[in-house]
Amino acid sequence: MQLFTAGLKVAEYRPETADGEVDIRVRFPTTDRSLAQLEQFRIPTSQGLVPIRNFVEFRPAPRTGTLQRVDGRRVVTVSADVAEGLLASERTEALRAALDGARLPAGVEIVFAGQDEEQREAGLFLAQAFAAAVFLMLIILVTQFDSLYQAALVLSAIVFSTAGVLLGLLVTGRPFGVVMGGIGVIALAGIVVNNNIVLIDTYNDLLERGLDPVDAVLRTGAQRLRPVLLTSATTVLGLMPMVLGVNIDIVGRKVLVGAPSTQWWTELASAIAGGLTFATVLTLILTPAMLVMGARMGERWRERRRARRTAAQEPSGRGGTPPEPRHGYRAVADQSRGGGPT
8 A cells, every 4th residue: 555655665865965864665656556556456365366446445535634733722834945045044034024914814823943943042042141151251350350440341342342253254255143153252252351351450550550541551552462462363363274164184185175064163263253353453452542541530530529528628627616706785785784895
């Protein structure tokens, strides 16, 4: 019966053009798979071959399908693949827009699963992990620097470095993926924070020695220029083979460009390299400027606070206790008693 219908499964194999395995089934030729041929089908018995019509009655009847339910609700699954050169997220958004304008029957609910669902779950997990990492960084930085302004300045470099991430992906022509792009942003945060910590720690040390904020910033930039550039340059140059999609086969002495093994890591490497290059410029220019601005704003705030305290102490310190009035009324009273004025 299987040879008449769907066929008998004998093996599986995976062709080069398919993502999954394909069944190998054995069936009768197309000309022999008809109702007329089925009626002539014979069953082997101990008495010989007996026609199937002796046991089976052929009667037309409505076809019965299989109903699938999830949580007690009837579900119909529609699956499709994305054509080469198109993004799954882009096609999903276009499909959502088309379904929003469609007139669907009442009670029909559309839920996107598969890759879209996995992407949403991965995005939520990476967002929570990034928020937790930033929160822990904030606690450690405030504890070490004893300054909320400097801690916020270090963390702001992470936000600004995302512009470099997008720029690096734009240069390499790679889309921003939630998984690899998100991991790249989280990994980049650690490197950017380290560069700013080195810079700000040297600045605070020079301030404790009595230097002016401007002089301290200039000397900090001169002392920490080489370490920051070396850290960034070595990291970016180390990631360049993955950014360019170069695979080096040491055993076979071959250099392959655009190998399949590099496609997964190109997006991650491009995000880190582009973001770190952009963040290095911010660390050497924007961070010192923000340190000087914070020092001047703090000095102005302290001067205003000192002025308010001085103004609050002036009335009691200048005149002291107000003098008592002369006893004019008392002298008049003495005259009325017959005595002279005192």
